[in-house]
Amino acid sequence: xxxxxxxxxxxxxxxxxxxxxxxxxxxxxxxxxxxxxxxxxxxxxxxxxxxxxxxxxxxxxxxxxxxxxxxxxxxxxxxxxxxxxxxxxxxxxxxxxxxxxxxxxxxx
Amino acid sequence: xxxxxxxxxxxxxxxxxxxxxxxxxxxxxxxxxxxxxxxxxxxxxxxxxxxxxxxxxxxxxxxxxxxxxxxxxxxxxxxxxxxxxxxxxxxxxxxxxxxxxxxxxxxxxxxxxxx
Numbered sequence: 001x002x003x004x005x006x007x008x009x010x011x012x013x014x015x016x017x018x019x020x021x022x023x024x025x026x027x028x029x030x031x032x033x034x035x036x037x038x039x040x041x042x043x044x045x046x047x048x049x050x051x052x053x054x055x056x057x058x059x060x061x062x063x064x065x066x067x068x069x070x071x072x073x074x075x076x077x078x079x080x081x082x083x084x085x086x087x088x089x090x091x092x093x094x095x096x097x098x099x100x101x102x103x104x105x106x107x108x
Numbered sequence: 109x110x111x112x113x114x115x116x117x118x119x120x121x122x123x124x125x126x127x128x129x130x131x132x133x134x135x136x137x138x139x140x141x142x143x144x145x146x147x148x149x150x151x152x153x154x155x156x157x158x159x160x161x162x163x164x165x166x167x168x169x170x171x172x173x174x175x176x177x178x179x180x181x182x183x184x185x186x187x188x189x190x191x192x193x194x195x196x197x198x199x200x201x202x203x204x205x206x207x208x209x210x211x212x213x214x215x216x217x218x219x220x221x222x223x
Contacts, residue, residue, distance in 0.1 A: 031210045042112075042201050042214030043152070050210070088151060094140065094209050101151040 003027070004091055004099035012105040013079055021074045021102045023089035030093045032072045034063055037086040046074075079106045111135055112204050114215035121192055122223055128188045129218045131202030137182035138204035142212065143175070146199045158185040192222040 007022045023032065031050045035043035047056050049065035049072060056063045060083075062075040072089055084106050089099040111134040121127050131141055139160045144152040156177050157165040164177035174196075176188040189196055199219055203212040 033211060035214075040199075040217065040219070042114075042203070042217045045211055045213065048208075048210050090212075094205060095142070095154070095157055096212065098152045098154075103149065 004089055004097055006087075006089060006099040006102045008102060009100065010103050010105075012107065015080060015106055015108050016078050019076050019079060019104070021076075021087055021104070023072045023074075023091075023099050025070050025091065027091075028069050029091035030069070031091065032065055032069075033090045033096065034072070034074055035088045035090060037088060038084075043086075043088055076104075079104075081106045081108050110204075110206060110213040112202065112213045112215040114202055114218050116218060117216060118219045118221075120221045120223060123193055124191055126188055126190045127192055127220060128186055129200055129202075129220075131185045131187070131204070131215050133183045133204040133213070136204070136207070138185075139182060140205040141179060141185040142203045142205070143177060143185070143187050144201045144203070146201060146217075148199075152201065155187075189220065192220070194222045196220065197222045 004023055004025045013019055033048045034046045037043040047063045052069045053067045054065045060077045064073045087102045090096040113132045115130045119127055141158040143155045145155050146152050154167050155170045158177050158179040160179045160182050166172045174190055179185040199217050201217040203214045205212055
């Protein structure tokens with residue numbers, strides 16, 4: 001069974017701060033996706049990374065896929081209250097495995 | 109594009125009754141859809157993979173006779189919770205697999221409460 005561990009589990013920061021969320025596994029994944037989920041809603045896809053070492057940017061969010069394709073990170077610059085939510089990484093092709101989740105709260 | 113809807117968004121039912129949840133891909137065809145269950149403050153737990161025109165594949169520990177899945181068309185999959193009990197109360201989310209095979213597009217979820 002492929003497992004994806006996310007850290008930290010919870011994060012509460014002030015508006016304007018930077019943060020990094022990690023997604024780690026002992027297994028190699030063909031791809032990794034990052035999703036954000038708000039309470040009472042389904043997850044929304046943010047990005048897919050496929051190539052080892054790949055870096056993708058989405059405005060203030062920077063996603064990196066590890067060289068060995070076993071881990072990924074999400075870095076948020078100058079966090080805003082609108083970034084609050086549950087961040088989930090997910091790995092695999094077709095049937096994916098979801099990470100344990102990181103609940104982020106950005107305080108105005 | 110890639111919009112997935114779920115209906116109903118919330119449902120309350122009595123113990124022993126059955127509830128059907130619909131998942132539709134609105135602007136694309138999805139041969140594969142997934143059903144997840146999510147407990148408060150936790151990640152998503154895959155229940156089953158729904159393939160159009162064939163039987164669903166259930167994850168270990170998920171009762172196929174209790175959670176009936178039907179994927180009758182390329183845009184619709186249904187999950188029926190039969191003989192519901194309070195412990196079935198949860199947030200159920202479906203997703204449709206995109207054409208790349210990597211990305212899933214999620215519905216808004218259905219909050220089921222069994223009294």
